[in-house]
Amino acid sequence: MDLKLLNEQGQSSATVSASDAIFARDFNQALVHQLIVAYQANARSGNRAQKDRSEVKHSTKKPWRQKGTGRARAGSTASPLWRGGGRTFPNKPDENFSQKVNKKMYRAGIRSILSQLVREERLVVVESFTLDTPKTKAAVTKLKDMGLNNDSVLIVTDTVDENLYLATRNLAQVAVVEPRYADPLSLVYYKQVVITKAAVQQIEEILG
Numbered sequence: 001m002d003l004k005l006l007n008e009q010g011q012s013s014a015t016v017s018a019s020d021a022i023f024a025r026d027f028n029q030a031l032v033h034q035l036i037v038a039y040q041a042n043a044r045s046g047n048r049a050q051k052d053r054s055e056v057k058h059s060t061k062k063p064w065r066q067k068g069t070g071r072a073r074a075g076s077t078a079s080p081l082w083r084g085g086g087r088t089f090p091n092k093p094d095e096n097f098s099q100k101v102n103k104k105m106y107r108a109g110i111r112s113i114l115s116q117l118v119r120e121e122r123l124v125v126v127e128s129f130t131l132d133t134p135k136t137k138a139a140v141t142k143l144k145d146m147g148l149n150n151d152s153v154l155i156v157t158d159t160v161d162e163n164l165y166l167a168t169r170n171l172a173q174v175a176v177v178e179p180r181y182a183d184p185l186s187l188v189y190y191k192q193v194v195i196t197k198a199a200v201q202q203i204e205e206i207l208g
Contacts, residue, residue, distance in 0.1 A: 003118065003125045005197065010147030016125050016197055019204050023123075027116045028108070035109035035184045038099035046095040053078040053086030106184075107207050113187045114203070124148070124194045129157050134166035139174070150174055154190035156182050158198035179203045 001024045002015035018024075058078040066073055080088045117123040126146070131138050143150045155176045157164070168174045175186060179202040187193060195203070 001118075003123070003200070005125050005127065006146060007127070008142075009145060016200060018200055019208065022111045022204055022207050023115055023118050025111050025115045027119075028112045031105065031109050032112055032184065032188070035101060035106065036188060038101045039183060039185050041097045041099045044097040046097055047093055048091040048095070049093050050087045050090035052088075052090045053080060056084065056086045058084070109184055110182075110187070111207055113184055117187065117193055122192055124192060125197060125200060126194060127197050129155055129164065129194060129196055130161060131163045131167050134163040136167055136170045139164070139167035139171065143174070148192055148194065152189075152191035154182075154186055154193045156193065156195045156199045156203075158196055158202055179206060 001018055001020050003018050003023065004012040005014045005016050007013045053076070056078050058076065060076070063074045063077060064071065074082075077085065079085045114123065124146075129142075131142065140150050143153060150171060150173070152173045153175075155164075155168070155174070156179055157176065158178070160176050160178060164176055168176050173190075175190070177186070179199045182203075
């Protein structure tokens with residue numbers, strides 16, 4: 001298929017030939033959902049820490065005698081039934097939330113996302129994306145001249161130079177990554193995705 005190539009003024013000047021297997025396949029919603037859930041789960045640090053009944057600070061004295069009080073028998077204030085007692089199944093810092101995703105599934109999910117971005121006209125291809133100065137104002141001006149909103153833009157470029165990195169790092173809703181770091185969550189989250197012509201070739205090599 002052919003993707004529109006935008007110039008510096010945001011006008012379609014030519015087309016770029018792209019693989020149909022990557023940019024023109026059907027959208028698999030179930031696979032994309034599974035991919036994003038797994039990506040977010042693998043990012044969890046698992047730093048919650050709770051105590052069981054052997055770890056809480058409590059008295060070893062029996063709260064009251066076994067019989068004759070009319071209340072239920074109790075042997076320890078560390079019981080999970082008591083306020084301040086230990087948890088029955090406490091969370092530990094070494095808890096593992098990771099989910100396994102096969103390479104074939106991951107690549108198929110990325111292809112499905114890229115194809116849907118093309119159908120929704122959220123994917124833009126440019127010849128290159130470079131800046132002469134490491135100024136945030138220069139990055140905002142360039143995005144505005146190309147007809148892109150700088151409130152939610154993901155820039156996928158073949159190489160991230162220092163000027164581009166420094167100019168966009170203060171823009172909260174603008175991210176710059178190389179093709180190998182374009183994760184599924186970012187591709188779905190950002191409203192517009194800008195890909196350089198050389199990055200399209202790298203994506204085809206990675207997902208081909």
